[in-house]
Amino acid sequence: MDGPVILSVDAVFALACRVLETAGLAAPQAEAVARVIAAAERDGCSNHGLHRLPGCVETVRSGRLAVAAVPDVRDETPALVRVDAGYGYAPLAFERGLPLLADKARHGGVAALVVTNCFHFSALWPEVEALAAEGLAGLALTPSHAWVAPAGGNRGLLGTNPIAFGWPRPDGHPYVFDFATSAVARSDLAHYRNEGRAIPEGWGVDRNGAPTTDAQAALDGAMLTFGGHKGSALATMVELLAGALIGERTSVESMAWDEGLKLAPCHGELILAFDPAVMAGGDAAPGVARAEALFAGFAAQGARLPSQRRYAARARSLADGVAVPRALHDRIAALAG
Amino acid sequence: MDGPVILSVDAVFALACRVLETAGLAAPQAEAVARVIAAAERDGCSNHGLHRLPGCVETVRSGRLAVAAVPDVRDETPALVRVDAGYGYAPLAFERGLPLLADKARHGGVAALVVTNCFHFSALWPEVEALAAEGLAGLALTPSHAWVAPAGGNRGLLGTNPIAFGWPRPDGHPYVFDFATSAVARSDLAHYRNEGRAIPEGWGVDRNGAPTTDAQAALDGAMLTFGGHKGSALATMVELLAGALIGERTSVESMAWDEGLKLAPCHGELILAFDPAVMAGGDAAPGVARAEALFAGFAAQGARLPSQRRYAARARSLADGVAVPRALHDRIAALAG
Incomplete structure (x- = not known):
């Protein structure tokens, strides 16, 4: 080749x-x-x-995604923007809601953007990076499909439910992380299966709820969360905040709605934005310096930032x-x- | 005895x-x-x-805590309450800020309570339970002292940095979790030391940054986060949101401020409150039902809720x-x- x-x-x-x-x-x-x-x-x-x-x-x-959807941006409260994505993809809905979200965060200190009826597309770091480019800290959450068993359980109930966070830095790139609350991404399991490799313990259980190192068995059974009961609790929080709270599907409902078509998950997303000046009582500079001192502490001991x-x-x-x-x-x- | x-x-x-x-x-x-x-x-x-x-x-x-401090509650923006605890304990400051926080969340959907200059006292679940009693979802974060090494590092830089979350339920107790982002609580290490037991791998490193199963060596060295780089990222987020963002000390600064007296950590706290009706666009009932269906899914597979x-x-x-x-x-x- x-x-x-x-x-x-x-x-x-x-x-x-x-x-x-x-x-x-x-x-x-x-x-x-x-x-x-x-x-x-x-x-x-x-x-x-x-x-x-x-x-x-x-x-x-598929005919399920509205190919010409125009996101409907609604100014709900001084702290809340709601964007009905109209069964289009999430990125356009986020882009259209971002200016009002940023404006509200700059006035109120904290504000929320709720996106509903959107087909999720890939990572959440673009959202929190876009907020950081506006000088705002951001937290983004979304459910997915119910592939993940809760701690103490053995069947899919939770999504891979990513959490992304961003913090603007005065020079260079923002501090950003974006990770699944499942032990690994679903695509990692598929990758192991395709390569015929055994998966590490702790990634998944088979159809009977028994721990497995067989990637296909885990794909057919359920994935596990990272970090035991703590990761499971966070994944549950994502279901509640980015599902139930905002009037949107949980991962179980999103999966049912998909009817086995294996399309992109269709549900909601919650994005919080924070203005460092307002939240600090007027002056962002000391907090920015504090954050930079923290990051310097990582470098000093050879630890990488996400x-x-x-x-x-x-x-x-x-x-x-x-x-x-x-x-x-x-x-x-x-x-x- | x-x-x-x-x-x-x-x-x-x-x-x-x-x-x-x-x-x-x-x-x-x-x-x-x-x-x-x-x-x-x-x-x-x-x-x-x-x-x-x-x-x-x-x-x-100690003379460092203001024994008669009266929290100063300030209505900063439609989405932000700031309470200067005046170097008293955190619980009174939270109690005094709670009514205004709840009021703002009910109007705006989301609101933040920033507590500054407070001596931290124990758990965060009382905060999120109090919000749940008001019918509000809540998220509470606070740094501590820099006992925890970041992923890839080997020296204390992050606090044990708890995250607590609460979700109100129509019947009975709210869904609540409250955990340290360190692998275990610091008191767990002390407990193992006092009982002369070896700690599991992954809880801490010694003064030289080497993994240890000796509780005292980990107490003298550094604790580790739960969940590897993901837990480390969350602990860092707590430093940024409940420290730098709100104009308050990080765990490193709080520890330095303590000057080796080993008193309660003195720093800030961030509490977010969410109103399920406003966030859902007017009607909380479908979201409440969704959450209950999710919790029923835990019970159906024998998984315990936190x-x-x-x-x-x-x-x-x-x-x-x-x-x-x-x-x-x-x-x-x-x-x-």
């Missing part, structure tokens, strides 16, 4: 747009999703990059472009018509 | 009040702390109960009283003058 295809980040974006629009997605929806795909490829997160396009095309063609690897990949990609495996590229290009 | 002393929950409260007031703490401060102590004994959390009183007496007598053990202990204590080890009781009674 030939070597990878090298694409600029802009070319990744253009390719993703073409594929999505060819599948029938309206341009504003396609561009918002393509921005996330291009950002993922740029940051070395190929799991959330072009690799996702075939699945997107399936979701777009996202450092992603930012390093970003620098390389912006200089040298993104290497896309040729087989993947050809498969995607065929979808671009 | 004789058997335990059986006290009613009210008698625990009265005893704690007497000890704290004898030490010089003003009545409103003493009563707020005693309410937490009595609640902890009631719920079988003896670690946060009468056992803490000798340490409280030390903190009260706090179930605590609520069971509560029922027993309210019926039969609290059993206090006689040696502890006598030591406390001596402090009551």
Whole structure:
């Protein structure tokens, strides 16, 4: 097989747009999703990059996603923006709600953006990075499908339920983490299965609820949360805050709604934004300095901050472009018509 | 040795009040702390109960805690209440800020209570339970002292940084969790040391940053977070949201401020409150039903909800009283003058 295809980040974006629009997605929806795909490829997160396009095309063609949905942004209270995504993808709904969310956070100190009726697309770090670019700290939560057993249980009940957090830094990239509350991502299990490797203990249980190191058995059974009962509690919190609280589906309901089609999960998302100046009583500078001192403490003992690897990949990609495996590229290009 | 002393929950409260007031703490401060102590004994959390009183007496007598501090409640924005605890204990500051926080959450959907300059006292579940009693979901965060190494590091930088969450339920007790982001509580390490037992791997490292199963070596070195890099990321988020964001000390600063006196940590606390009706767009009922369906899913697979053990202990204590080890009781009674 030939070597990878090298694409600029802009070319990744253009390719993703073409594929999505060819599948029938309206341009504003396609561009918002393509921005996330291009950002993922740029940051070395190929799991959330072009690799996702075939699945997107399936979701777009399913007839369940509203291909021309226009998010409806509602100014609900001084602290709350609600965006009905109208069964389109989440990224456009987030983009449309962001300016009002930022405005409310700057006035009130804290504000919430509730997105409803959206097809989730990949990672949450784009959301908290966008908030950090506005000088705001952010916390984002979303359910998924009920693939994960709670601590002490043995059947899927919770989603992989990611939690993402961002903190703006005066120089350079924000402090950002974004992780699944499951022990690993579902795609990790599929990866192990495809490579015929045993999974470590603690990742999943089989259909009978027995611990397993067989990836397929865990995919057929249930995944486990990270961190035992604490991770399970956090995953439950995500169901409650980004599901029940905001009038949206839990992971069990989202999975049922999917009716076995295995499309992207369709549910809600909760994003909180915090203004460091207002929250500190007027002056953000001391808090910014405190945070920088904390980060310096990581460096002093050789500990990495989350996202450092992603930012390093970003620098390389912006200089040298993104290497896309040729087989993947050809498969995607065929979808671009 | 004789058997335990059986006290009613009210008698625990009265005893704690007497000890704290004898030490010089003003009545409103003493009563707020005693309410937490009595609640902890009631719920079988003896670690946060009468056992803490000798340490409280030390903190009260240290001259660093303002024994007659009156919390200053400020209505900062439609979404933000700030309470300057004035170097008193946290519980009174929280109690004084709670009505305005609840009011703001009911109007705006989400609101924040920032408590500054407070000596932390024990658990965070009383805060989120109090919010749940108001029909509100709540999230509470606070730093502590820098006893915990970040993932990839080997020296104390982060606090044990608890996260507590509460969700109101229509019948019976709320869904509540409250856990340290460290692998275990610091008191667990002391307990193992006192009993001469080896600690499991993953709880701590020694002074040189090497993994250890020696409790004293971990106490002298650093604790580790739960859940590897994910727990470390959450502990860092607590430093940022409940420290830097709100203009308050991080765990490193709080520890430095203590100057080796080993008093209660003095720093800030962040409490978020969410109104389920406003956040859901007007009607809380469907979300309440969704949450109950989720909890039923736990029961159906034999998984316990967090706090179930605590609520069971509560029922027993309210019926039969609290059993206090006689040696502890006598030591406390001596402090009551």
